Amino acid sequence: MNLLHVDNIVAGYGPLTILHGVSLAVDEGEIVCVLGANGAGKSTLLRAVSRLIPLAAGTISFRGKSLARVRPHQAAAMGISHVPEGRGIFGNLTVAENLTLATFASHTSGAPRVSKVYETFPVLGQRRGQLASTLSGGEQQMLAIGRAIVSDGDLFVLDEPSMGLSPLFVKSVFSIISEINKQGKTVLVVEQNATMALSHSHRAYVLENGKIVAEGTSREIARDERIKKAYLG
Template identity: 45%
Template sequence: MENILEVHDVYAGYVKDLNILQGINFRIAMGELVTVIGPNGAGKSTLVKTIFGLLKANQGKIIFKGQEITGLKSDEIVKLGMCYVPQISNVFSALTIEENLEMGAFISHGSLKQQKQRIYTMFPRLAERRRQRAGTLSGGERQMLAMGRALMLDPDVLLLDEPSAALSPILVNSVFEQIKAINLTGKAVVLVEQNAKKALMMADRGYVLESGRDRFEGTGKELLNDPKVGQLYLGAAYQDTRDEKSSS
């Protein structure tokens, strides 16, 4: 399967001469769901911000659809077919749901009726509350809106930075179901997650980062079953998985 996005030996950080990413390599094919896990400070969010042009790569290359995008700004990358949903501040609180969706299609010309209807079909709860201000929504609803807004331009690749952060277990399940549904439409999804077990269980492939490097790579199942990955990064979630197997 041909890769739609590739990261080659990328170094990047927030302070000059202090790289968080230390030669990261990453790839995703069209239609894949690839999750990125690892301990706090491993560089997970830094990776997707660098891919999306929010941080400048100090070294290495980022290739999207066969074109090098290293150094491009975010608005230029959006036009090429990639969107990003940050962990926080991902909706315009003072605007309604419908206005937020319209903001997501800021580079589109003409009527947005068809695009909005597509999002409302995918997220019925947003349709019911389309006139409601985003600031009054629950955490789960905000995540749905943030994803819906990113999908207004029908991107080929969607970058999600910890969408389950601070959500209740019920809402986490709902958001993950929506992420899988988005992936099943054929879009490539890069999922950065602290909820490692859930993320790996539904991922085609995964990466485990440590100290800014891609320490492990494999299918979601392989990483879940790897004792080194389990003991170092999954903790209780890894033990829960082993307990489930031993009791079945």
């Protein structure tokens, strides 16, 4: 059974349809990436998965359970940890308060995982009393991933984790994603940085204009001539 199964979904914003029958599956233990140009519908797809937007057609199931009637906070409680594009942190709260809030999304005690976040990202430990809005872009990204670590979902849904980060930091974010995966978490990640995403994932899908146009192992996708031209430069 797939951990996440997206079957032929149609979704968008009001009368505007963005996803035209998208299907994908993520198995337990995988890192699956979705590549696509600006405006392809990648964030919309992730919003549909974490139930932030309604479906006009199709189904999404998580551990075999339909998410049709599930509200976003319930999806989080079921184990879907969404790190949105633009990071979704609370700017007027401190680093520590942002992490404490994330413990409420989990049914287990979050305190040990807050310490784990400070171990993974020592800079956050040093800045735990600082308002999140005053962190640098990279630090905000660490905090956003830290919140997902604290909420301890089984599926990490990451929207462009490398956005706005310097090349060195992009590398460390992806090694942290691999590390989280080795510790048993499944990851669905959307990325503009195709080279980085393909070298750190097991399988990949390519989304164009709201439709999946290619899928395969990340190795196969990285070798595909058309994809190389369009996404790998």
